[in-house]
Amino acid sequence: MLEGKDKDKTPLDKLGEFGLINHLTEVFTVKQSTTKFGIGDDAAVLNFEDKNVLVSTDQLIEGIHFDLSYMPLKHLGYKAAVVNLSDIYAMNGTASQLTVSLAVSNRFPLEALEELYSGIQLACDLYQVDLVGGDTTSSDKGLYISVTAIGHVDEGEAVYRNGARPNDLLVVTGDLGGAYMGLQVLQREKEVFKVNPNSQPDLEPYSYIVERQLKPEARRDIVALLNDLEVKPTAMIDISDGLSSEILHLCTNSKVGCMLYEDKIPLDPTVISACEEFNLDSTTVALSGGEDYELLFTIDQKDFPKIKGNPNLTVVGHMTEADRGAHLISRNEQSIPLKAQGWNSFG
Ligand code: ADP
Numbered sequence: 001m002l003e004g005k006d007k008d009k010t011p012l013d014k015l016g017e018f019g020l021i022n023h024l025t026e027v028f029t030v031k032q033s034t035t036k037f038g039i040g041d042d043a044a045v046l047n048f049e050d051k052n053v054l055v056s057t058d059q060l061i062e063g064i065h066f067d068l069s070y071m072p073l074k075h076l077g078y079k080a081a082v083v084n085l086s087d088i089y090a091m092n093g094t095a096s097q098l099t100v101s102l103a104v105s106n107r108f109p110l111e112a113l114e115e116l117y118s119g120i121q122l123a124c125d126l127y128q129v130d131l132v133g134g135d136t137t138s139s140d141k142g143l144y145i146s147v148t149a150i151g152h153v154d155e156g157e158a159v160y161r162n163g164a165r166p167n168d169l170l171v172v173t174g175d176l177g178g179a180y181m182g183l184q185v186l187q188r189e190k191e192v193f194k195v196n197p198n199s200q201p202d203l204e205p206y207s208y209i210v211e212r213q214l215k216p217e218a219r220r221d222i223v224a225l226l227n228d229l230e231v232k233p234t235a236m237i238d239i240s241d242g243l244s245s246e247i248l249h250l251c252t253n254s255k256v257g258c259m260l261y262e263d264k265i266p267l268d269p270t271v272i273s274a275c276e277e278f279n280l281d282s283t284t285v286a287l288s289g290g291e292d293y294e295l296l297f298t299i300d301q302k303d304f305p306k307i308k309g310n311p312n313l314t315v316v317g318h319m320t321e322a323d324r325g326a327h328l329i330s331r332n333e334q335s336i337p338l339k340a341q342g343w344n345s346f347g
């Protein structure tokens, strides 16, 4: 779709590397006092005084993590930023800076990268973070994006994966499975379009789940909420790969077991109806779907009254001694061992 159809597109080699970096980044303004010097020297200079610094990196590779036939570049830029910020929030931290590294082929004109950067800029504005650097290089064919998020947390306030204890409650934010079902809808429309390029997809009934796939949000609000409620989770992780594999990470790192109750897993009605339409089991989708970028955390039982009734938070189970293992308790009260890919593999 990007192959030089338009004569008015600007080839990247017209700008040169420095011209390109300058063009893409000059509109970004500094928001954080921790940013002493951003783009333009050999390294950014950040000053966190007495804070602990958090650093997290993720790569996105065309054809593996995204498909440009249904992922607009602006959304891709936004998502690349947001999924990295999510990792900082999952440590109970405050995100403050990003670096963005690109490998890009000459099949992309300048205008495509401007779109990508407009999404990155939107995320920087919404989440109040500074773009402070990156790297730009060429690739033979695809687009590769690597984002590093930097943040900070007060001494003693970081929440790791290893702090859950038996009897802690297991809590999930928001609802699950939407991003995966949004992807199913987009992939189906892509196939329809291949057969009939004149077809006009009606995505309106699926807008919630399509948005969950194309424009996920990181739960910065939950870190603030827990702080306001004076609840410090004992362990926390973000849900990038599906509930099941994230629970297993908490269990392994914390050396505990878990009981997860199927009937407690939060699902949006659109996810349930899309699952019916695609003949998929909604529990399997929540367990194995991934990309929801909700937070999963454990809390001491004594903190339950503080979170009770909050519409953003759902208690889905509790932790046990390690030797009990990690199980899903199904609606008909069967105990099914959790596997990294859910208990009922896609097929
Ligand atoms: P160096 O040769 O020291 O690696 P570069 O020429 O790669 O420096 O980068 C110059 C400046 O531009 C640096 O501040 C770098 O962090 C920044 N930069 C490079 N590529 C990007 C990018 N894709 N997005 C944002 N900043 C970038």
Ligand code: MG
Pocket: 134, 135, 136
């Ligand atoms: Mg460089």
